[in-house]
Amino acid sequence: MKCTRQKTGTRSTQDSVITRTTRLGTTTRTAHLNTTGRTTYLSTTTRIVPILVLLALISISSLMSFPALARGGLEGVKIFIDPGHGGPEPGAVGPSGLREADVNLRVSLALRNCLTEYGGAQVMMSRTDNVDLGLGERVTLANNWGADRFISVHHNASVNRDYNATETYAYYYADGIATDMQEKVHNRLLEGLGLRDGKARTAGFYVLRNTYMPSILTEASYISNPYEEARLRDMGYTWREAYYIYLGIADHFGVAP
Ligand SMILES: [Zn+2]
Numbered sequence: 001m002k003c004t005r006q007k008t009g010t011r012s013t014q015d016s017v018i019t020r021t022t023r024l025g026t027t028t029r030t031a032h033l034n035t036t037g038r039t040t041y042l043s044t045t046t047r048i049v050p051i052l053v054l055l056a057l058i059s060i061s062s063l064m065s066f067p068a069l070a071r072g073g074l075e076g077v078k079i080f081i082d083p084g085h086g087g088p089e090p091g092a093v094g095p096s097g098l099r100e101a102d103v104n105l106r107v108s109l110a111l112r113n114c115l116t117e118y119g120g121a122q123v124m125m126s127r128t129d130n131v132d133l134g135l136g137e138r139v140t141l142a143n144n145w146g147a148d149r150f151i152s153v154h155h156n157a158s159v160n161r162d163y164n165a166t167e168t169y170a171y172y173y174a175d176g177i178a179t180d181m182q183e184k185v186h187n188r189l190l191e192g193l194g195l196r197d198g199k200a201r202t203a204g205f206y207v208l209r210n211t212y213m214p215s216i217l218t219e220a221s222y223i224s225n226p227y228e229e230a231r232l233r234d235m236g237y238t239w240r241e242a243y244y245i246y247l248g249i250a251d252h253f254g255v256a257p
Helices: 002-009 013-023 027-036 044-064 066-070 100-118 134-144 176-193 207-211 224-234 235-253
Strands: 077-081 122-126 150-156 166-171 197-203 215-222
Touching: 002 100, 013 027, 044 122, 044 197, 077 100, 077 134, 100 122, 100 235, 134 207, 150 207, 150 235, 166 176, 166 207, 176 197, 176 215, 207 215, 215 235, 224 235
Parallel strands: 077 122, 077 150, 150 215, 166 197
Antiparallel strands: 166 215
8 A cells, every 4th residue: 555655656746546445455456447547557565555555354254244145044133042941940960860850951151152153043041041930921921932942951760760862842733843843853852962852742731732833842952861961960061952052943944054
């Protein structure tokens, strides 16, 4: 830029126009004048510099718009995540004391990150901390927000401690949209966790029955199984569970994750 100003500023009226536009930072205009005006006065350096400046500006603008480029196919989709239980209600408790409510929250927070950072979705959560929240409040939050989809995250328990499986629930009278999401998420959870197929099932759970939007409830594994409880203590494992739920949602919307 400095080179352009010095070389063109001393030549003629046309050149001073070039100088002014350059100072205003309109490099394209400078380039245009260069080609239509006094090109004979301009050295190779003078012609290359505006191109370099233009390339630099393109690079800067690419960096500035990086968050937009990182957004995925779920942009504009409103997904409500409900980590089951919380506060005084721990849900199921593992053989060595791991609380389902805490695991549900950890998976849900990771799921929120995947949905927003990879998918570009809008996410609202019923809770982001270990607080008590009634089922009615959870449903009201999702309905008032006008969520497009509702996902309640749970982990199951059985008196048989050897038992472990992946189950995904939809309401008895769920429409095709909800059962499609259910199937897609269920298949991804089976793929991601490698557990026994406890099937995609129907149930009358309060949150599934009372939410206006297509809803599912995941029971990705049994916290009552000692081996599974140990895995659920691991942050990497719960992140993996969340990531595979996210992949299922991406499949459901027919977008690349
Ligand atoms: Zn539960």
